[in-house]
Amino acid sequence: MTALPAPSSKKLGLVIDLDTCVGCQACATSCKEWNTSGYSAPLSDHDPYGADPDGAWLNRIHSYDVGEGATSRTVHFPRSCLHCETPACVTVCPTGASYKRAEDGIVLVDPDTCIGCKLCSWACAYGAREYDYADGVMKKCTLCVDRIYNETLEPADRVPACVKACPTGARHFGDLGDETSAVSQLVKAREGYDLLPEMGYKPVNKYLPPRPRRDAATTPASHSTSTTVPLKTDGSATEKLFAWADKLLSR
Amino acid sequence: MHPAYSVILFTTASGAGYGLLFWLAVLSVFDNLPADLTLGITGLGLSFALISGGLLSSTAHLGRPERAWRAFSQWRTSWLSREGVAAVATFLPFALFAYGWIVLGKNQGVFGFAGFVTAAMCMVTVWCTGMIYQSLPTIRSWHQPLVTPVYIALSLASGGILALTLLRLFGHESEDFGWLVVTVLAVSLLLKRVYWSFVDAAPRDRTSGSATGLGRFGRVRPLEAPHTQANFVMREMGFAVARKHAMKLRMIVQLAGFVLPLIALVLTLTTGGALIVPLTIAGLLAVAFGVTLERWLFFAEAQHVVTLYYGAEAA
Numbered sequence: 231m232t233a234l235p236a237p238s239s240k241k242l243g244l245v246i247d248l249d250t251c252v253g254c255q256a257c258a259t260s261c262k263e264w265n266t267s268g269y270s271a272p273l274s275d276h277d278p279y280g281a282d283p284d285g286a287w288l289n290r291i292h293s294y295d296v297g298e299g300a301t302s303r304t305v306h307f308p309r310s311c312l313h314c315e316t317p318a319c320v321t322v323c324p325t326g327a328s329y330k331r332a333e334d335g336i337v338l339v340d341p342d343t344c345i346g347c348k349l350c351s352w353a354c355a356y357g358a359r360e361y362d363y364a365d366g367v368m369k370k371c372t373l374c375v376d377r378i379y380n381e382t383l384e385p386a387d388r389v390p391a392c393v394k395a396c397p398t399g400a401r402h403f404g405d406l407g408d409e410t411s412a413v414s415q416l417v418k419a420r421e422g423y424d425l426l427p428e429m430g431y432k433p434v435n436k437y438l439p440p441r442p443r444r445d446a447a448t449t450p451a452s453h454s455t456s457t458t459v460p461l462k463t464d465g466s467a468t469e470k471l472f473a474w475a476d477k478l479l480s481r
Numbered sequence: 482m483h484p485a486y487s488v489i490l491f492t493t494a495s496g497a498g499y500g501l502l503f504w505l506a507v508l509s510v511f512d513n514l515p516a517d518l519t520l521g522i523t524g525l526g527l528s529f530a531l532i533s534g535g536l537l538s539s540t541a542h543l544g545r546p547e548r549a550w551r552a553f554s555q556w557r558t559s560w561l562s563r564e565g566v567a568a569v570a571t572f573l574p575f576a577l578f579a580y581g582w583i584v585l586g587k588n589q590g591v592f593g594f595a596g597f598v599t600a601a602m603c604m605v606t607v608w609c610t611g612m613i614y615q616s617l618p619t620i621r622s623w624h625q626p627l628v629t630p631v632y633i634a635l636s637l638a639s640g641g642i643l644a645l646t647l648l649r650l651f652g653h654e655s656e657d658f659g660w661l662v663v664t665v666l667a668v669s670l671l672l673k674r675v676y677w678s679f680v681d682a683a684p685r686d687r688t689s690g691s692a693t694g695l696g697r698f699g700r701v702r703p704l705e706a707p708h709t710q711a712n713f714v715m716r717e718m719g720f721a722v723a724r725k726h727a728m729k730l731r732m733i734v735q736l737a738g739f740v741l742p743l744i745a746l747v748l749t750l751t752t753g754g755a756l757i758v759p760l761t762i763a764g765l766l767a768v769a770f771g772v773t774l775e776r777w778l779f780f781a782e783a784q785h786v787v788t789l790y791y792g793a794e795a796a
Contacts, residue, residue, distance in 0.1 A: 232555045248695075258707070282710055290707035292790060294689075297699030304704060307693055309790060318618070324552035324562035343551055346544020348717065349561055352482070355619045357714040357787035366544025423694045426687065426786065429618060437694055 232323045234316065235332035241407030242334045242373055243313050243434035244390070245416055249441045251400040253293050253306030260395030261289040261310075261371075269376045270341070274364035286362040288371045289392055305440055308401070310392075311358035311371035312425065312433030313337050319350035319359060327367075335407070335434060336373045344368055355429045378403075406434050482620065483720040484780035491539035492610060493639070493773050496632065498531025499571075499603040500640015501647075506578060506596035506603075508644070508658065509588040516589075520651045521582040524644070529575075536568060560616050564609035571602035607636045614779075619786045621683055621796065623779075627676040634669040635772055641665050642742060642768050646761045654757075659750045663743060666768075670739035673775070677731065680782075685795040692789035703792045718785035730778050738771020 265288055266273035275285030289310040296305050313330075317337050320328045327344035330337050339350075339359075344367035351359040351368065359370045374390035377383060387394060393401045404413030413436075416422065422436035505524045508514040540546040553569070555562040574595045581592025588596060611629030618624050641662040648655060690696015711719075742764035749757045786796045 232558045253705075284710055284712065286713065287708075290712070292703065292707055293705035294693060294695060295702045295704040296695045301699070303698065305693075305695055305698075307695075309707075321558040322561065322613075322616070324555050324559045324565065325548070326551070326555050343548065344545065345548045345551060347542070347552070347561065348544075349559075349613070351714070351717060352785070353617055353619060355786045357718065357790055360713045361544065361717070363544075363713075368544075425694055426692050428687065428691065429786070439694065440698070 232320050232326050232328055234320060234330055237315060238332055238335045239407050240334045240405050241313075241315070241434045242336055242378070242404070243406045243413075243436070244310075244373075244393070245402040245404070245406075245413045245422060245436045245438060246308055247400040247402070247420075247438040248305055248307060249400075249438060250398045251291075251306040251308060251396075252398055253291055253304075254397065255291050256395045256397055257308060257392035257401060258287060258289045258291050260391045262287055264374060264377065264391035265369075265372070268374070269338075269372045270369050272362075272365060273369060274362050276363055284363075286360045286365075286369045288358075288360070288369060290357075301443065303440065303443065308392075309356065309358070310435075311337060311373075312356055312431075312435040313371075313373060315432035315434060317431060318353040322349050322353045324349070336375055337370070338372055338375065339368050339370055341365070341367050341369075355426050355431060356433075373403075406436065482780045482783040482785060483717050484777045485542050487538045487541040489773065489776045489780070491535040492632075493535075493769075493776050494531045494538070495535030495568075496607060496610070496636035497639040497643055497769075497772075498528045498535060499607050500636040500638070501531065501643045502528035502575065502640070503600045503603040503637065504641055504644040504658075506600040508648075508655075509578075509582070509596050510593045510600070512655065512658070514588070514653065514655075516582045516586045517651060517653065518583065518586065520647060520653060521579070521588075523651070524647050525575075525579045525582065527643070527647070528640075529579075532568070532571075560609055560612040564606060564613060567602060567606040567609050571599060571606055574598040574602060604633060604636075607633050620783045621685065621687075621786075622680045622783045625676065625679050625683070627672060627679060631669070631672050631676050634665065634672050635775070638662070638666045638669040638739075639768050639772050642746070642761070642765050645746075646758075646765050649758055649761050656750060659746060663746050663750070666739055666743050666746070670735060670743075673739075674735075687786055687789060687796045689789045689792075689794050692786070700794075706791070714787055715791055718787045719791055720781060721784075724782060727778065727782050730774065734771050734775045734778060736771075737767045738775055739768075741767045742771075 262273060273286050277283050289308060292307040292309060294305050294307055296303055313335055317330060320330050320337060325343050325345055327340045328350050346361065346366045348361055359368050362369045377390060378388050380388060389403045393403045402413050402416060405411045406413055408414060417436045420438040422438050424433050540549050543549060552562055552565045556566045577595035578592055578599050582588045608629055611632030614623040615628040645659060645662050688696060689701040693701050695701050745760045745764035749760045784796050789796050
């Protein structure tokens with residue numbers, strides 16, 4: 231049923247630390263390996279060893295160049311389903327194949343009823359849903375629903391494959407609906423944030439920002455952080471005054 | 482957004498089909514259009530062919546067309562599902578209306594009422610189609626209040642000139658209806674122009690900084706893409722081909738879809754003579770070309786917010 235359930239108290243999700251992610255792609259590879267034989271099987275590829283390899287992936291790792299000049303930095307940015315609290319991908323689904331679980335908030339696609347209309351991928355702001363050309367249905371992160379409750383696995387292994395694979399501990403899994411949980415505490419301590427909060431989809435997954443550069447004090451005066459970090463401007467007289475003062479003092 | 486030809490064909494063909502059916506029903510109920518057998522078979526047959534051909538073509542872009550029936554179930558939340566339900570529901574009064582007209586030679590009374598319901602359902606269906614696009618906040622140029630009115634206007638305009646062509650071919654010339662089609666075409670052009678001005682003025686305030694949350698550290702530029710080759714998200718949502726020609730294409734849409742057919746129709750209404758039917762058909766062909774291009778441009782110009790992760794700075 232694509233009508234959203236009442237908000238669950240349990241909100242399972244990921245917390246991704248952009249400070250420690252090294253962009254090694256282990257999480258993406260591990261995700262592909264687990265899911266191509268698990269819930270999302272087959273997570274198919276097209277021409278995998280040819281000139282134009284292509285396939286459905288549930289986790290993709292971008293690398294961005296952020297900032298200018300001497301103070302710029304490289305940030306590796308894993309992107310997957312955020313298991314939103316108000317996911318439009320679910321409500322637009324015409325068949326009921328997309329649903330949000332009432333018990334833990336995980337957003338899933340039923341591969342047996344999906345018709346592959348792709349409308350959910352249009353409604354998602356985060357590019358989290360990919361069409362499997364061979365299977366004819368939509369695929370997305372399941373939060374490894376077939377691992378986290380899997381009693382045949384050792385308790386230590388009952389976490390999403392991406393979390394298990396991360397060599398730097400940049401990925402954390404837990405209940406973000408519980409304020410006392412380790413992930414919630416982490417989000418609080420590190421000021422974790424939502425992606426595109428203005429969309430109103432209320433993502434459950436949180437991102438932890440890179441920590442400030444340790445060498446910030448040693449950067450050249452002309453590139454001091456006060457001029458490189460763009461200020462939010464609202465054009466008020468006070469702001470103009472500060473901008474004038476900033477310019478004067480930077481001479 | 483990638484302009485899928487099956488979806489473009491579906492929305493333009495079924496839009497014209499619903500428009501044609503709407504006008505045939507409205508003229509029967511309110512203008513005493515006679516239940517002429519030839520007109521009934523051609524007009525109702527053509528609208529049936531356009532509607533069902535469009536619906537069938539829309540299933541061509543499904544990964545699992547054999548499961549399409551499942552799309553009727555989620556009408557409580559999904560505009561796509563509502564569209565499916567409305568489309569099928571329209572066939573019921575349509576069948577009764579067509580039975581009265583073609584088999585019994587009657588389009589008044591109870592069959593007129595069926596026609597009235599058919600006309601209303603036609604517009605409900607087109608409205609649902611427009612809402613599928615208008616309800617998506619991820620695409621700024623679609624999440625605009627005029628998207629659905631333009632879908633309805635274009636359905637009425639393309640169906641209107643199609644209906645006028647048939648009426649003239651079968652000798653049921655109605656000057657009032659001719660002027661009505663002229664008015665609908667002019668209003669459609671106006672609506673589309675206002676829509677474009679809205680879209681162009683809408684602030685593109687979603688940024689790569691907000692999408693990644695990294696804007697606080699400065700400008701965010703892609704350094705390395707997740708994979709060497711393009712993926713589904715980039716192909717489906719990242720389509721930007723011909724966007725740089727958008728202004729020229731908009732001009733062609735306005736000329737072919739509206740200005741030329743308006744000139745042709747006004748000529749037929751003011752001068753008359755042997756050129757009436759050829760000019761009407763020329764106008765119809767121009768509308769068909771213009772509306773198809775308009776629909777293609779509606780997709781090609783639409784920028785999805787996910788492009789922010791793939792190098793777009795604002796959306």
